[in-house]
Amino acid sequence: MFKFLEFNSIRSRMVSGFLFLTVLILILAIVSLYILDRANKIALIHSRISQLQVFTLTLIKSDNDFFDLDVYNVNYFKTRTSTALELRDSMNKRIQAEIRAVRQQTRNKGYEVDINLDAIDSTLSVYNDKFVALEALVYRKGFKDDGMEGKMRWHAHKLEEESAGPSLVNVLFLRRHEKDFFLRHDTVYRNTFNRAAVKVMRDMARFHADSTEARTHMLEYQRLFNELVNIQSQIGLSSKDGLRRELNELTSALSNQYFLLSEYSLRQSVQAQQNARLFYIAMLTGAVFFSLVSGLWISRRLSEPIARLSSLVRMSIVHKKPGPIDFNVRHAANEINALTAAFNILMHQTNAQLKEIQSKSKLLKRKNRQLKQLNRELDNFLYSTAHDLRSPLTSLLGLINIMRYDNQQENLVVYFDMMEKSIQRSDAFISQIVSFSKNKRLLIKPERLDLYQLVEEIFEGHSFPAGNGRLMRETVIQEMAPFYSDRNRVTILLNNLISNAIRYSDPDKEQSYIKLFLTVNELEATVEVRDNGIGIGPEHIDKIFDMFYRASTDSKGSGLGLFVFHETLKRLKGQVRVTSAPGEGSSFFIILPNYYKTLEVTTESVTEKNALYERS
Incomplete structure (x- = not known):
């Protein structure tokens, strides 16, 4: 027991140092847990605020x-x-519950957010009151045959049917002013309507004085129209008027209040991090100081034997002598002698391990070769799977065509059409995925392209979609130099643009068209695809090339077409510009480099690297 406590031994010094380090670690752990707990609470509060x-x-x-x-x-x-309305009721309940939870969580924790929460709660209350008032006005206003709008139009229809009433032309003029107001929300049409109504009433009094029923309908029609104008004015003739303006202002106020709350939460988080940083700096400084003091203290008694042992070990390693070392220092500690013996054993074990490492290195090289082979097999599996997925779809399309001819029940034709469209969409989706994968993996393989033949093949592939018969197409190709590029990628680009122009043609137009203009010189090729289809809204132009983005809820595509188009264009180092307007059509203008003079990659190197993907 006394030998164990003797301070001249390595054991006693190490134990004392370990005990001191243990106490230091315990203090560090306790304070760290406290700081971590506080940081977690702040993070949880911040998360709840974000959820709110x-x-x-x-x-x-x-x-x-x-x-x-x-x-x-x-x-x-x-x-x-x-x-x-059901969703807003649910959100209201969640918001109130979340506000209560945040208040409960921040209570007695030095996290003062009650003022901000009260402001948000108050603004939300006013916002809800305004919305309820606005919803009541909308319901009272009605739509088509319901509410005040339905009553007004009922009286208008009665006026049109009344033979002893005003002329149909005068009634239609009134209806026109009414519709102009509801379309444009301009009070000018209200004044015009009322002046026309006064004239109609005078004419009725002069020529149809005995038509009491027509006068009643006319008065009710005018009264209901003016009430609807008043209701619309309360709602707001635009987003900057009436209750709509007040709701927008309250929304802005909520945004500012949430900003203040988030800013406060951020300050609290930064403060917690600064406190933790200061604590860890202090603890690190103390640990470094203790290490220096204890190191100097221990080295005074142990430096000579340890230095001697270290020199012998270094010489053994430098001169690569795997045999045992001869260590003989007077009054060396037992631990040093034990360390010497352990080192000798370690050298023997090291020799054995070196032999084992050499054996394992050979095994690792073999495994790497197997891994490369597995990667090649995985690539083959991807494209084989794509073919295997498309084959059943093609078979199903064939079976559906057979069932169309053999079908005796007309009511099944609709289901056949639906099945065929679903299969075609799945097939197109798989094709787009394969095109995307090939575009990413295959290098560019330039070759001479016959643009006229390429365009004709693409149009032939789209000769059967519904409505294509009324499409007029125009193709203008000007080749001032041969065009060299990657056939597969150029086909993907043109196919996407032409298929989109066909798919989104405007069925309400008597004549739809697709115009294709291609110009080739020695440096580049410019392609413009122009149509007069349904067009694209300006708010969607910057997003149409995003993956799975659809500019319309009526979109029939998968949302991958233009994404694959854009990725393919980037692979060819091309550029694209889009102009479009709803109801007027779209124009896609792309520029592609021409590899006529300088090819970026040779055909031989591309052929070798693309061998695994040609089957797709």
Whole structure:
């Protein structure tokens, strides 16, 4: 026991140092747990605040959905229920619950957010009151045959049917002013309507004095129209008027209040991090100081034997002498002698391990070769799977065509069409995935392209979609030099543009067209595909090349077409510019480099590296 406590031994010094380090580590752990717990609580509060903000944004979005969709929803005006209203009620409950949870969590924790939460709660309360008032006005206003709008139009129809009433031309003039107001929300049409109504009433009094029923319909029609104008004015003739303006202002106020709350939360988080940093710096300084002191203290008694042992070990390693070392220092500690013996054993073991490492290195090289082979097999599997997925789809299309000819029940034709469209969409989706994979992996393989033949093949491939018979197409090709590029990638580009122009042609136009202009010189080729289809809204232009993005809810595609188009264009180092307007059509203008004079890669190197992917 006394020998163990003797300070001249390595053991006693190491134990004392270990005990001191243990105490230091315990203190560090306790304080770290406290700081970590506080940081976690701050992070949890910040997360709840973010969740509260998400709920509020969802509430505002549901309100916008209500004004965008339900004001034209006949079912809402019959039942006064809608998905948007149910969602906002649910969000309101979640917001209140989340506010209570944040308050409960921040209570007695030095995290003062009550003022901000009270401001948000108050603003939300006012916002909800304004929305309820606005919803009541919308419901009272009605739509088509419901509400005040339905009553007004009923009286208008009665006036049109009244033989002893005003002339149909005068009634139609009134209806025109009414519709102009609801389309343009301009009070000028209200004044014009009322002046025309006064004239109609004078004419009725002069020529149809005995038509009491027509006068009643006329008065009710005028009264209801003016009430609807007043209701619309309360709602807001634009987003900058009426209750709509107040809701927008409250939305901005909520945004500012959430910003202040998030800013406060960020300051708290930064403060917690600074406290933790200062603590760890202090502990690190103490640990370094202790290490220096203890190291000097121990080295005074152990430096000579350890230095001697270290020199012998270094000489053994430098001169690569695997045999045992001869260590003989007077009064060396038992631990040093034990260390010497352990080192001798270690040298023997090292020799054995070196032999084992050489053996394992050979095994590793063999495994690497096997891994490369597995990668090649995986690539083959990808394209084989693509073929295997498309083969059943092609077979199903063939079976559907057979069933069309053998079918005796006309009501099944609709289902055949639906099945065929679903299979075609799946087949197109697989083709786009394969095109994307090939575009990423295959190098560019330039070759001479016959642009006229290429365009004709693409149009022939799209000769059967519904509505293509009324499409007029025009192709203008000017080749001032031969065009060299990658056939597969150019086909993907032109096929996407032409198929989109066909798919999104405008069925309401008597004559739809697709115009294709190609110009080739020694440096580049310019391609413009122009149509007069349904067009693309300006808010979608910057997003149409995103993966799975659809500019319209009526889109029939998978959302991959233009993404694959854009990735293929980037692979060819091309450029694209899009101009479009809803209802007028779209124009895609692309520029492709011409490899006529300088090829970026040789055909031989491409052929070798693309061998694994040609089957797809």
